[in-house]
Amino acid sequence: MKGRVLTALVLLICVPLTTFGLTLTEEAKDAKQIHLQVLRAFRLNNDPYVCLYMASVVKRLEPNAGVQFPVRLTVVESPTPNAFATMGGYAYVTTGLIEMADREEEVAGVLAHELGHLSRRHVAKTMEQEKPLTWATLAGMLLGTLGAMVPGAGALGPALMSSTMAAAQTVSLKFSRENEDEADRFGLVTTEASGYSGHGLSDFLKKIRATEAERSIPQYLLTHPYSDVRAAKIESRITLPQTTVNTDFFPYVVARLKILNKPFSPAIEDTWMGKHANNPKDPVSAYGVALVYTLKGDTAKAEEVIRGMDSPYRDLFLGEIFVRSQRFKEAVEVLASQTNPIASYFLASALEGSGDLLGAAETLKGLFPYKENLPIIYQRYGMVTGRLGYEGIGYEYLGRYYLEIGRPPAARTYLEKSIAKYGRNSEEGKEVQVLLDETKEKKPDGKDEKTKDEPQDRGNRSLRWY
Numbered sequence: 001m002k003g004r005v006l007t008a009l010v011l012l013i014c015v016p017l018t019t020f021g022l023t024l025t026e027e028a029k030d031a032k033q034i035h036l037q038v039l040r041a042f043r044l045n046n047d048p049y050v051c052l053y054m055a056s057v058v059k060r061l062e063p064n065a066g067v068q069f070p071v072r073l074t075v076v077e078s079p080t081p082n083a084f085a086t087m088g089g090y091a092y093v094t095t096g097l098i099e100m101a102d103r104e105e106e107v108a109g110v111l112a113h114e115l116g117h118l119s120r121r122h123v124a125k126t127m128e129q130e131k132p133l134t135w136a137t138l139a140g141m142l143l144g145t146l147g148a149m150v151p152g153a154g155a156l157g158p159a160l161m162s163s164t165m166a167a168a169q170t171v172s173l174k175f176s177r178e179n180e181d182e183a184d185r186f187g188l189v190t191t192e193a194s195g196y197s198g199h200g201l202s203d204f205l206k207k208i209r210a211t212e213a214e215r216s217i218p219q220y221l222l223t224h225p226y227s228d229v230r231a232a233k234i235e236s237r238i239t240l241p242q243t244t245v246n247t248d249f250f251p252y253v254v255a256r257l258k259i260l261n262k263p264f265s266p267a268i269e270d271t272w273m274g275k276h277a278n279n280p281k282d283p284v285s286a287y288g289v290a291l292v293y294t295l296k297g298d299t300a301k302a303e304e305v306i307r308g309m310d311s312p313y314r315d316l317f318l319g320e321i322f323v324r325s326q327r328f329k330e331a332v333e334v335l336a337s338q339t340n341p342i343a344s345y346f347l348a349s350a351l352e353g354s355g356d357l358l359g360a361a362e363t364l365k366g367l368f369p370y371k372e373n374l375p376i377i378y379q380r381y382g383m384v385t386g387r388l389g390y391e392g393i394g395y396e397y398l399g400r401y402y403l404e405i406g407r408p409p410a411a412r413t414y415l416e417k418s419i420a421k422y423g424r425n426s427e428e429g430k431e432v433q434v435l436l437d438e439t440k441e442k443k444p445d446g447k448d449e450k451t452k453d454e455p456q457d458r459g460n461r462s463l464r465w466y
Ligand SMILES: [Zn+2]
Pocket: 113, 117, 165, 166, 169, 180, 183
């Protein structure tokens, strides 16, 4: 306590002109820089089901979370269950965590906990208190403890990483137990106000506790109590034991991750064929089997299984199979009447495939509110408008895509091409120039960002699914 006061005094003397609080603008700026570091360390998930559905869960939670910034959720590829939040509204969840969840309210509980960290500004306050802690140091600490693909991440990284969500924050950013408890409390209120059972987070924490991984980590390494202690505390505060919102779609998202997001193997095929055989009426197993058939190139069989399904999402799945088998006109027929963004995403592919490029462009434009959750929307819009002959727009959106996925040098190349096509003195050209100038911001060490820092293209290799 005394130490903190002393530090504060010293800082007051040394930094007389800056306030202690980060302004919202500063917080947003720093958060964006940390985000770019996260993007360099992780591969983004690109599955429209996963990204758009998780965005819808966040949309449900956000009005009840009180975060001072619009929340942007990024789904990153990692088999390790994890979720973390930085500041400025940025939150992250791994594919491993989504896959580990049995019910949507578990993921909702975890995300609400992260929104709790955001709304209580735990990371931002750490930065304020620990000046001169810069975003670069903070990002390095965060990613180091996450054991992300950062050169030099020690052996401790992966071990801590397996203790899952917030362990990274609790250790590297010295989140206090109070912070964790506060995020749990705020998270629970958010979860229940959004119509999700309060048992989601506590059940998930108990599941984590049950994994060997957490047990192998000495408690002294964690500044938060073991998951089961937190789970018990949460349970004592639950007021909404039953989920009241529709969570039917979530199991399909998990099925996709289990099937499409890993190398296809006979074991995967056997698992889903077996599930379907045991319970032919279960629509999720049927969907899984249809995906398996699709991966094997037997789209006729996939279609047959989907047609036999009893599910309100049948037409969406059918449209997806049609797109996959390049039967674009049939895909347009079943997808055109649907209003959810996932269907729109496939509809855009169907329209593009059937030659209606204008329709595809319009449909993709309708998905722009999701550009942060699924940046590939920008890339596809750039390609389609380019094919339509609008080269300025095409290059602009390819540039925007590379900005969203954290590759400024590639973005600059496209933005420059775009300006050349628009004309330097045109309205559009000037707008893109502003965007281009923003990519050239200096790093805290005063040096311009170097091109050699460009991460390798981690693209969308594991998943090719329109
Ligand atoms: Zn936490």
